[in-house]
Amino acid sequence: MGTEQVFPFSVVSVVEDVLQHHGGRLSDVNLASRKAEEASLRRYEAAGWLRKTVGVVGGKDLPAEPSEEHFRLGLRSGIILCNVLNRIQPGAVLKVVEAPNDSVLIPDGAALSAFQYFENVRNFLVAAEEMGLPTFEASDLEQGGKSSRVVNCVLALKSYAEWKQGGKLGIWKYGGIGSSKPPISGKTLLRKNSEPFMKSLWTMPSGDRDAMSDHSSYNDSGHDRNEGSSFSSLHSLVREYLCDKRPEEIPMVVESLLSKVVEEFERRMQIENETLKMTQEEKIPSEIECSISKATSVDEEMEEKDDAEELQVNEELEEESYETYDGHDESSSQNLKKRELVEQQTKSIQELKTIVYQTKSGMQFLQKRYQEEVIYLSKHLHTLASAASGYHKVLEENRKLYNQVQDLKGNIRVYCRVRPFLGDQPSHYSSVSNVEEGSISIMTPSKYGKEGKKTFTFNRAFGPSATQAEVFSDMQPLVRSVLDGYNVCIFAYGQTGSGKTHTMSGPNELTEETLGVNYRALGDLFLLSEQRKDTIFYDISVQMLEIYNEQVRDLLTTDEIRNSSHDGINVPDANLVPVSSTTDVINLMNLGHKNRAVGSTAMNDRSSRSHSCLTVHVQGRYLTSGSTIRGSMHLVDLAGSERADKSEATGDRLKEAQHINKSLSALGDVIASLASKNAHVPYRNSKLTQLLQDSLGGQAKTLMFVHISPEPEALGETLSTLKFAERVSTIELGAARVNKDNNSDVKELKEQISSLKAALARKEGDSERFQQSGNSSSHEAPKLKPYGSSPIRFGSHKPRDDSSSLEGQKKDISKLKRRSLDIHDIYRNSPQWPHSVNHVTNVKEDDKESSASSEWIDKTMMKRNDSLTSDDSLVGQWDAETKQFSPLLSPSSLSETSKMCLEPSLHGYDMTITDESDELDIATSDSSESELNWLSSHIPKPTTISNGLPSKPKKSSTQPKPSRIPEPR
Numbered sequence: 007m008g009t010e011q012v013f014p015f016s017v018v019s020v021v022e023d024v025l026q027h028h029g030g031r032l033s034d035v036n037l038a039s040r041k042a043e044e045a046s047l048r049r050y051e052a053a054g055w056l057r058k059t060v061g062v063v064g065g066k067d068l069p070a071e072p073s074e075e076h077f078r079l080g081l082r083s084g085i086i087l088c089n090v091l092n093r094i095q096p097g098a099v100l101k102v103v104e105a106p107n108d109s110v111l112i113p114d115g116a117a118l119s120a121f122q123y124f125e126n127v128r129n130f131l132v133a134a135e136e137m138g139l140p141t142f143e144a145s146d147l148e149q150g151g152k153s154s155r156v157v158n159c160v161l162a163l164k165s166y167a168e169w170k171q172g173g174k175l176g177i178w179k180y181g182g183i184g185s186s187k188p189p190i191s192g193k194t195l196l197r198k199n200s201e202p203f204m205k206s207l208w209t210m211p212s213g214d215r216d217a218m219s220d221h222s223s224y225n226d227s228g229h230d231r232n233e234g235s236s237f238s239s240l241h242s243l244v245r246e247y248l249c250d251k252r253p254e255e256i257p258m259v260v261e262s263l264l265s266k267v268v269e270e271f272e273r274r275m276q277i278e279n280e281t282l283k284m285t286q287e288e289k290i291p292s293e294i295e296c297s298i299s300k301a302t303s304v305d306e307e308m309e310e311k312d313d314a315e316e317l318q319v320n321e322e323l324e325e326e327s328y329e330t331y332d333g334h335d336e337s338s339s340q341n342l343k344k345r346e347l348v349e350q351q352t353k354s355i356q357e358l359k360t361i362v363y364q365t366k367s368g369m370q371f372l373q374k375r376y377q378e379e380v381i382y383l384s385k386h387l388h389t390l391a392s393a394a395s396g397y398h399k400v401l402e403e404n405r406k407l408y409n410q411v412q413d414l415k416g417n418i419r420v421y422c423r424v425r426p427f428l429g430d431q432p433s434h435y436s437s438v439s440n441v442e443e444g445s446i447s448i449m450t451p452s453k454y455g456k457e458g459k460k461t462f463t464f465n466r467a468f469g470p471s472a473t474q475a476e477v478f479s480d481m482q483p484l485v486r487s488v489l490d491g492y493n494v495c496i497f498a499y500g501q502t503g504s505g506k507t508h509t510m511s512g513p514n515e516l517t518e519e520t521l522g523v524n525y526r527a528l529g530d531l532f533l534l535s536e537q538r539k540d541t542i543f544y545d546i547s548v549q550m551l552e553i554y555n556e557q558v559r560d561l562l563t564t565d566e567i568r569n570s571s572h573d574g575i576n577v578p579d580a581n582l583v584p585v586s587s588t589t590d591v592i593n594l595m596n597l598g599h600k601n602r603a604v605g606s607t608a609m610n611d612r613s614s615r616s617h618s619c620l621t622v623h624v625q626g627r628y629l630t631s632g633s634t635i636r637g638s639m640h641l642v643d644l645a646g647s648e649r650a651d652k653s654e655a656t657g658d659r660l661k662e663a664q665h666i667n668k669s670l671s672a673l674g675d676v677i678a679s680l681a682s683k684n685a686h687v688p689y690r691n692s693k694l695t696q697l698l699q700d701s702l703g704g705q706a707k708t709l710m711f712v713h714i715s716p717e718p719e720a721l722g723e724t725l726s727t728l729k730f731a732e733r734v735s736t737i738e739l740g741a742a743r744v745n746k747d748n749n750s751d752v753k754e755l756k757e758q759i760s761s762l763k764a765a766l767a768r769k770e771g772d773s774e775r776f777q778q779s780g781n782s783s784s785h786e787a788p789k790l791k792p793y794g795s796s797p798i799r800f801g802s803h804k805p806r807d808d809s810s811s812l813e814g815q816k817k818d819i820s821k822l823k824r825r826s827l828d829i830h831d832i833y834r835n836s837p838q839w840p841h842s843v844n845h846v847t848n849v850k851e852d853d854k855e856s857s858a859s860s861e862w863i864d865k866t867m868m869k870r871n872d873s874l875t876s877d878d879s880l881v882g883q884w885d886a887e888t889k890q891f892s893p894l895l896s897p898s899s900l901s902e903t904s905k906m907c908l909e910p911s912l913h914g915y916d917m918t919i920t921d922e923s924d925e926l927d928i929a930t931s932d933s934s935e936s937e938l939n940w941l942s943s944h945i946p947k948p949t950t951i952s953n954g955l956p957s958k959p960k961k962s963s964t965q966p967k968p969s970r971i972p973e974p975r
């Protein structure tokens with residue numbers, strides 16, 4: 007192994023560095039050369055002492071003042087040195103090879119001699135070292151060697167000899183130049199000086215070199231001849247450096263140079279050793295740790311670094327491992343282990359890499375699919391969201407449209423239902439001849455009409471065979487409006503026994519089929535609220551009230567409640583009972599019916615003369631927004647609308663009748679006011695209107711369910727009821743109103759024309775009779791006109807003037823035409839709601855509400871009221887100017903009133919407030935009896951219905967009732 011392979015640096019490079027970097031230091035070579043002279047003197051001293059000690063003959067090869075060359079050559083054989091040493095220290099060199107011949111003097115002597123000389127020198131040096139003398143290198147005796155060290159050795163020996171000759175006094179210590187250097191050990195001598203020595207051999211002439219190369223010991227040094235080039239370059243370098251030096255300076259320069267080289271060499275070796283030590287003690291463990299940590303954290307690194315960086319790290323790792331392995335043989339086993347470990351880790355890393363790559367690609371694939379699915383789902387979700395919002399919009403739109411349709415149908419709608427015959431009563435006696443979807447035809451006896459048939463149009467008409475379910479299905483949309491936040495009022499109107507309770511509640515014995523509107527409405531609300539529970543939560547609760555004699559009772563409690571609501575909006579003290587099922591409702595209704603007061607009556611129980619009201623309160627809360635909506639529904643079973651019979655109109659019955667009339671009249675006022683869109687609606691005129699206030703008008707939807715009985719006996723009341731209902735229906739209908747009004751008016755106009763024709767014919771006949779019998783008919787009882795198309799008894803006191811009747815009829819026609827367009831005319835011409843006596847007569851200045859509707863209060867009602875009681879205070883007088891009744895008129899003044907009515911032109915009576923009066927009976931102006939008779943004829947008797955209820959016999963009256971039923975002329 008070459009030097010440059012053993013060491014990380016070459017000797018040549020060391021020398022070059024010394025020459026280049028330490029050239030400055032070599033400048034002191036001059037100083038050394040100055041010392042060379044001193045060295046020469048010392049050499050002379052050494053040579054002289056050697057000559058003196060061994061004699062001139064023995065030292066014949068050594069001049070007294072030899073040059074350095076001669077000094078070296080003289081001592082080169084080692085004979086002089088060995089002999090001198092043996093003289094001073096006998097036996098120090100046991101065998102001294104003497105020169106066999108003169109060849110010793112020949113510089114280039116035989117090889118054997120050279121070898122023997124070398125043995126002499128070597129033996130001398132060993133002995134000198136054992137004696138503690140400063141030694142020199144054998145090569146110092148060769149050309150280029152350090153003769154100064156030889157001089158030093160000789161002078162040291164001289165000093166030792168003198169010390170020995172002097173009796174060995176004190177401790178011998180060599181104090182010559184170079185004595186500070188420690189003695190060179192034999193081993194060190196050999197190792198350290200063998201190389202320069204061998205180098206010098208290579209510089210020897212070829213013959214010597216060949217001779218030397220034959221000796222095996224020289225080959226043991228392991229030097230390869232091929233390495234000579236580096237040495238030759240070194241030599242050339244040194245020679246070049248020394249070429250300008252004087253020969254005597256060269257040894258000193260070379261010595262200095264070599265010492266520098268040696269120092270540099272040692273310095274480098276020390277550095278190298280330290281580096282190696284660090285590498286072994288620190289670097290290797292850190293590399294292992296680094297490798298392990300890199301291996302364990304490879305996953306994280308893989309994520310953080312790209313592949314190129316990872317590869318670089320691994321390559322560096324491997325390079326470091328190889329360097330470590332190559333650079334340190336002694337730790338090769340460790341390096342092997344380390345390398346194996348690194349290889350294992352590298353393998354693991356590769357496997358991990360593969361797994362990571364697979365996982366990564368798998369993750370990327372999954373991520374891609376996930377993103378695709380997310381995109382797909384988001385699209386799908388978007389579609390669903392838009393569909394959902396669209397669905398909600400459509401739902402909302404549907405609700406709006408639904409309620410708009412309800413609005414278009416009219417805020418107040420009128421339905422009519424014909425009760426079937428009860429028991430075994432044959433149907434051919436029915437006064438109802440035909441029932442179509444929106445109209446009812448009534449068979450009128452010839453005395454009522456010319457054609458024997460009268461048709462009334464409503465929003466909906468139900469015949470006797472209509473089932474409860476059919477009836478409810480038609481009002482179901484209205485009921486459902488409650489859940490959308492509307493207020494709804496459904497009230498049943500009709501005379502006693504016409505089937506109001508049956509429609510609203512059902513018969514006494516309830517079955518699923520016979521359940522009335524009340525149950526079905528609530529059941530429907532429950533069903534709908536259940537269907538909507540995902541979006542809205544509904545609270546449904548009910549109240550049940552009765553209004554009897556203007557007193558409000560809570561039917562869900564036994565205590566009488568006080569109407570503390572001054573606004574009349576509601577009855578706040580009434581029990582409000584939450585319900586959640588139809589069963590709850592049935593139980594409550596049973597309780598209500600039980601609590602409903604039942605009085606002894608002439609023909610029916612108290613329920614006929616009291617209003618019962620089932621109020622359903624609905625509060626809905628949207629689950630998403632939290633907003634709430636409120637709706638309410640009044641289901642009212644009104645008291646019988648028939649007029650109280652005069653014969654029974656006493657005491658409690660009279661009081662009941664008054665209250666019923668008052669409340670129904672107030673209800674009519676409210677409806678009329680709403681229809682005319684008056685700013686003020688007189689809700690406060692009765693408990694009934696107060697109770698229903700929130701469900702009458704505004705956004706509220708009202709349904710009047712008119713009931714009629716089919717019995718011919720009830721025809722009068724039936725016609726009255728139908729007339730009124732049709733009028734309300736005609737007035738209140740919205741968009742459908744025009745066509746309906748037109749149809750109705752056309753019919754009426756036709757009837758008017760036929761009536762006029764009949765009047766003309768009659769007039770002609772009367773004229774002839776008048777001429778025959780003279781003017782003797784002034785006291786005849788007025789003949790009742792047929793209960794024709796005129797709805798009511800307005801203008802019943804209007805004088806019957808045949809001569810003016812035609813003109814009056816024409817006026818009426820024009821008024822009818824106008825009425826169809828003018829709502830006020832319609833009201834004026836409308837049949838009145840039954841007015842209570844108190845309502846009409848007790849008109850107070852501060853009660854403007856009632857006066858607001860006084861214009862369409864039938865004057866005849868006063869007379870009818872008058873007929874209901876003998877109390878003069880109840881008699882009213884119609885003031886044509888103020889258009890108000892004046893109470894407290896005496897019976898005599900009634901006659902005057904009649905006169906006034908009969909002679910309106912004289913008293914400024916406004917004819918326009920009456921209409922069709924000529925169609926009705928005419929009371930004689932001077933006969934209050936006739937007037938009473940008229941009133942009797944127009945107050946229908948309570949219908950005797952075969953409903954199992956007792957029919958009270960009629961009290962005697964001045965005129966038998968049958969006579970008051972309109973008779974055919």
Ligand SMILES: Nc1ncnc2c1ncn2[C@@H]1O[C@H](COP(=O)(O)OP(=O)(O)OP(=O)(O)O)[C@@H](O)[C@H]1O
Pocket residue numbers: 424425426428470500501502503504505506507508509512513514610611613614615644645646713953
């Ligand atoms: N559509 C109908 N089908 C069968 N029976 C009916 C019908 N309408 C009414 N009735 C029966 O006629 C009778 C009288 O009906 P209901 O009591 O409902 O009349 P009303 O107008 O409520 O009388 P009131 O004013 O006294 O309360 C009852 O026995 C009832 O069952």
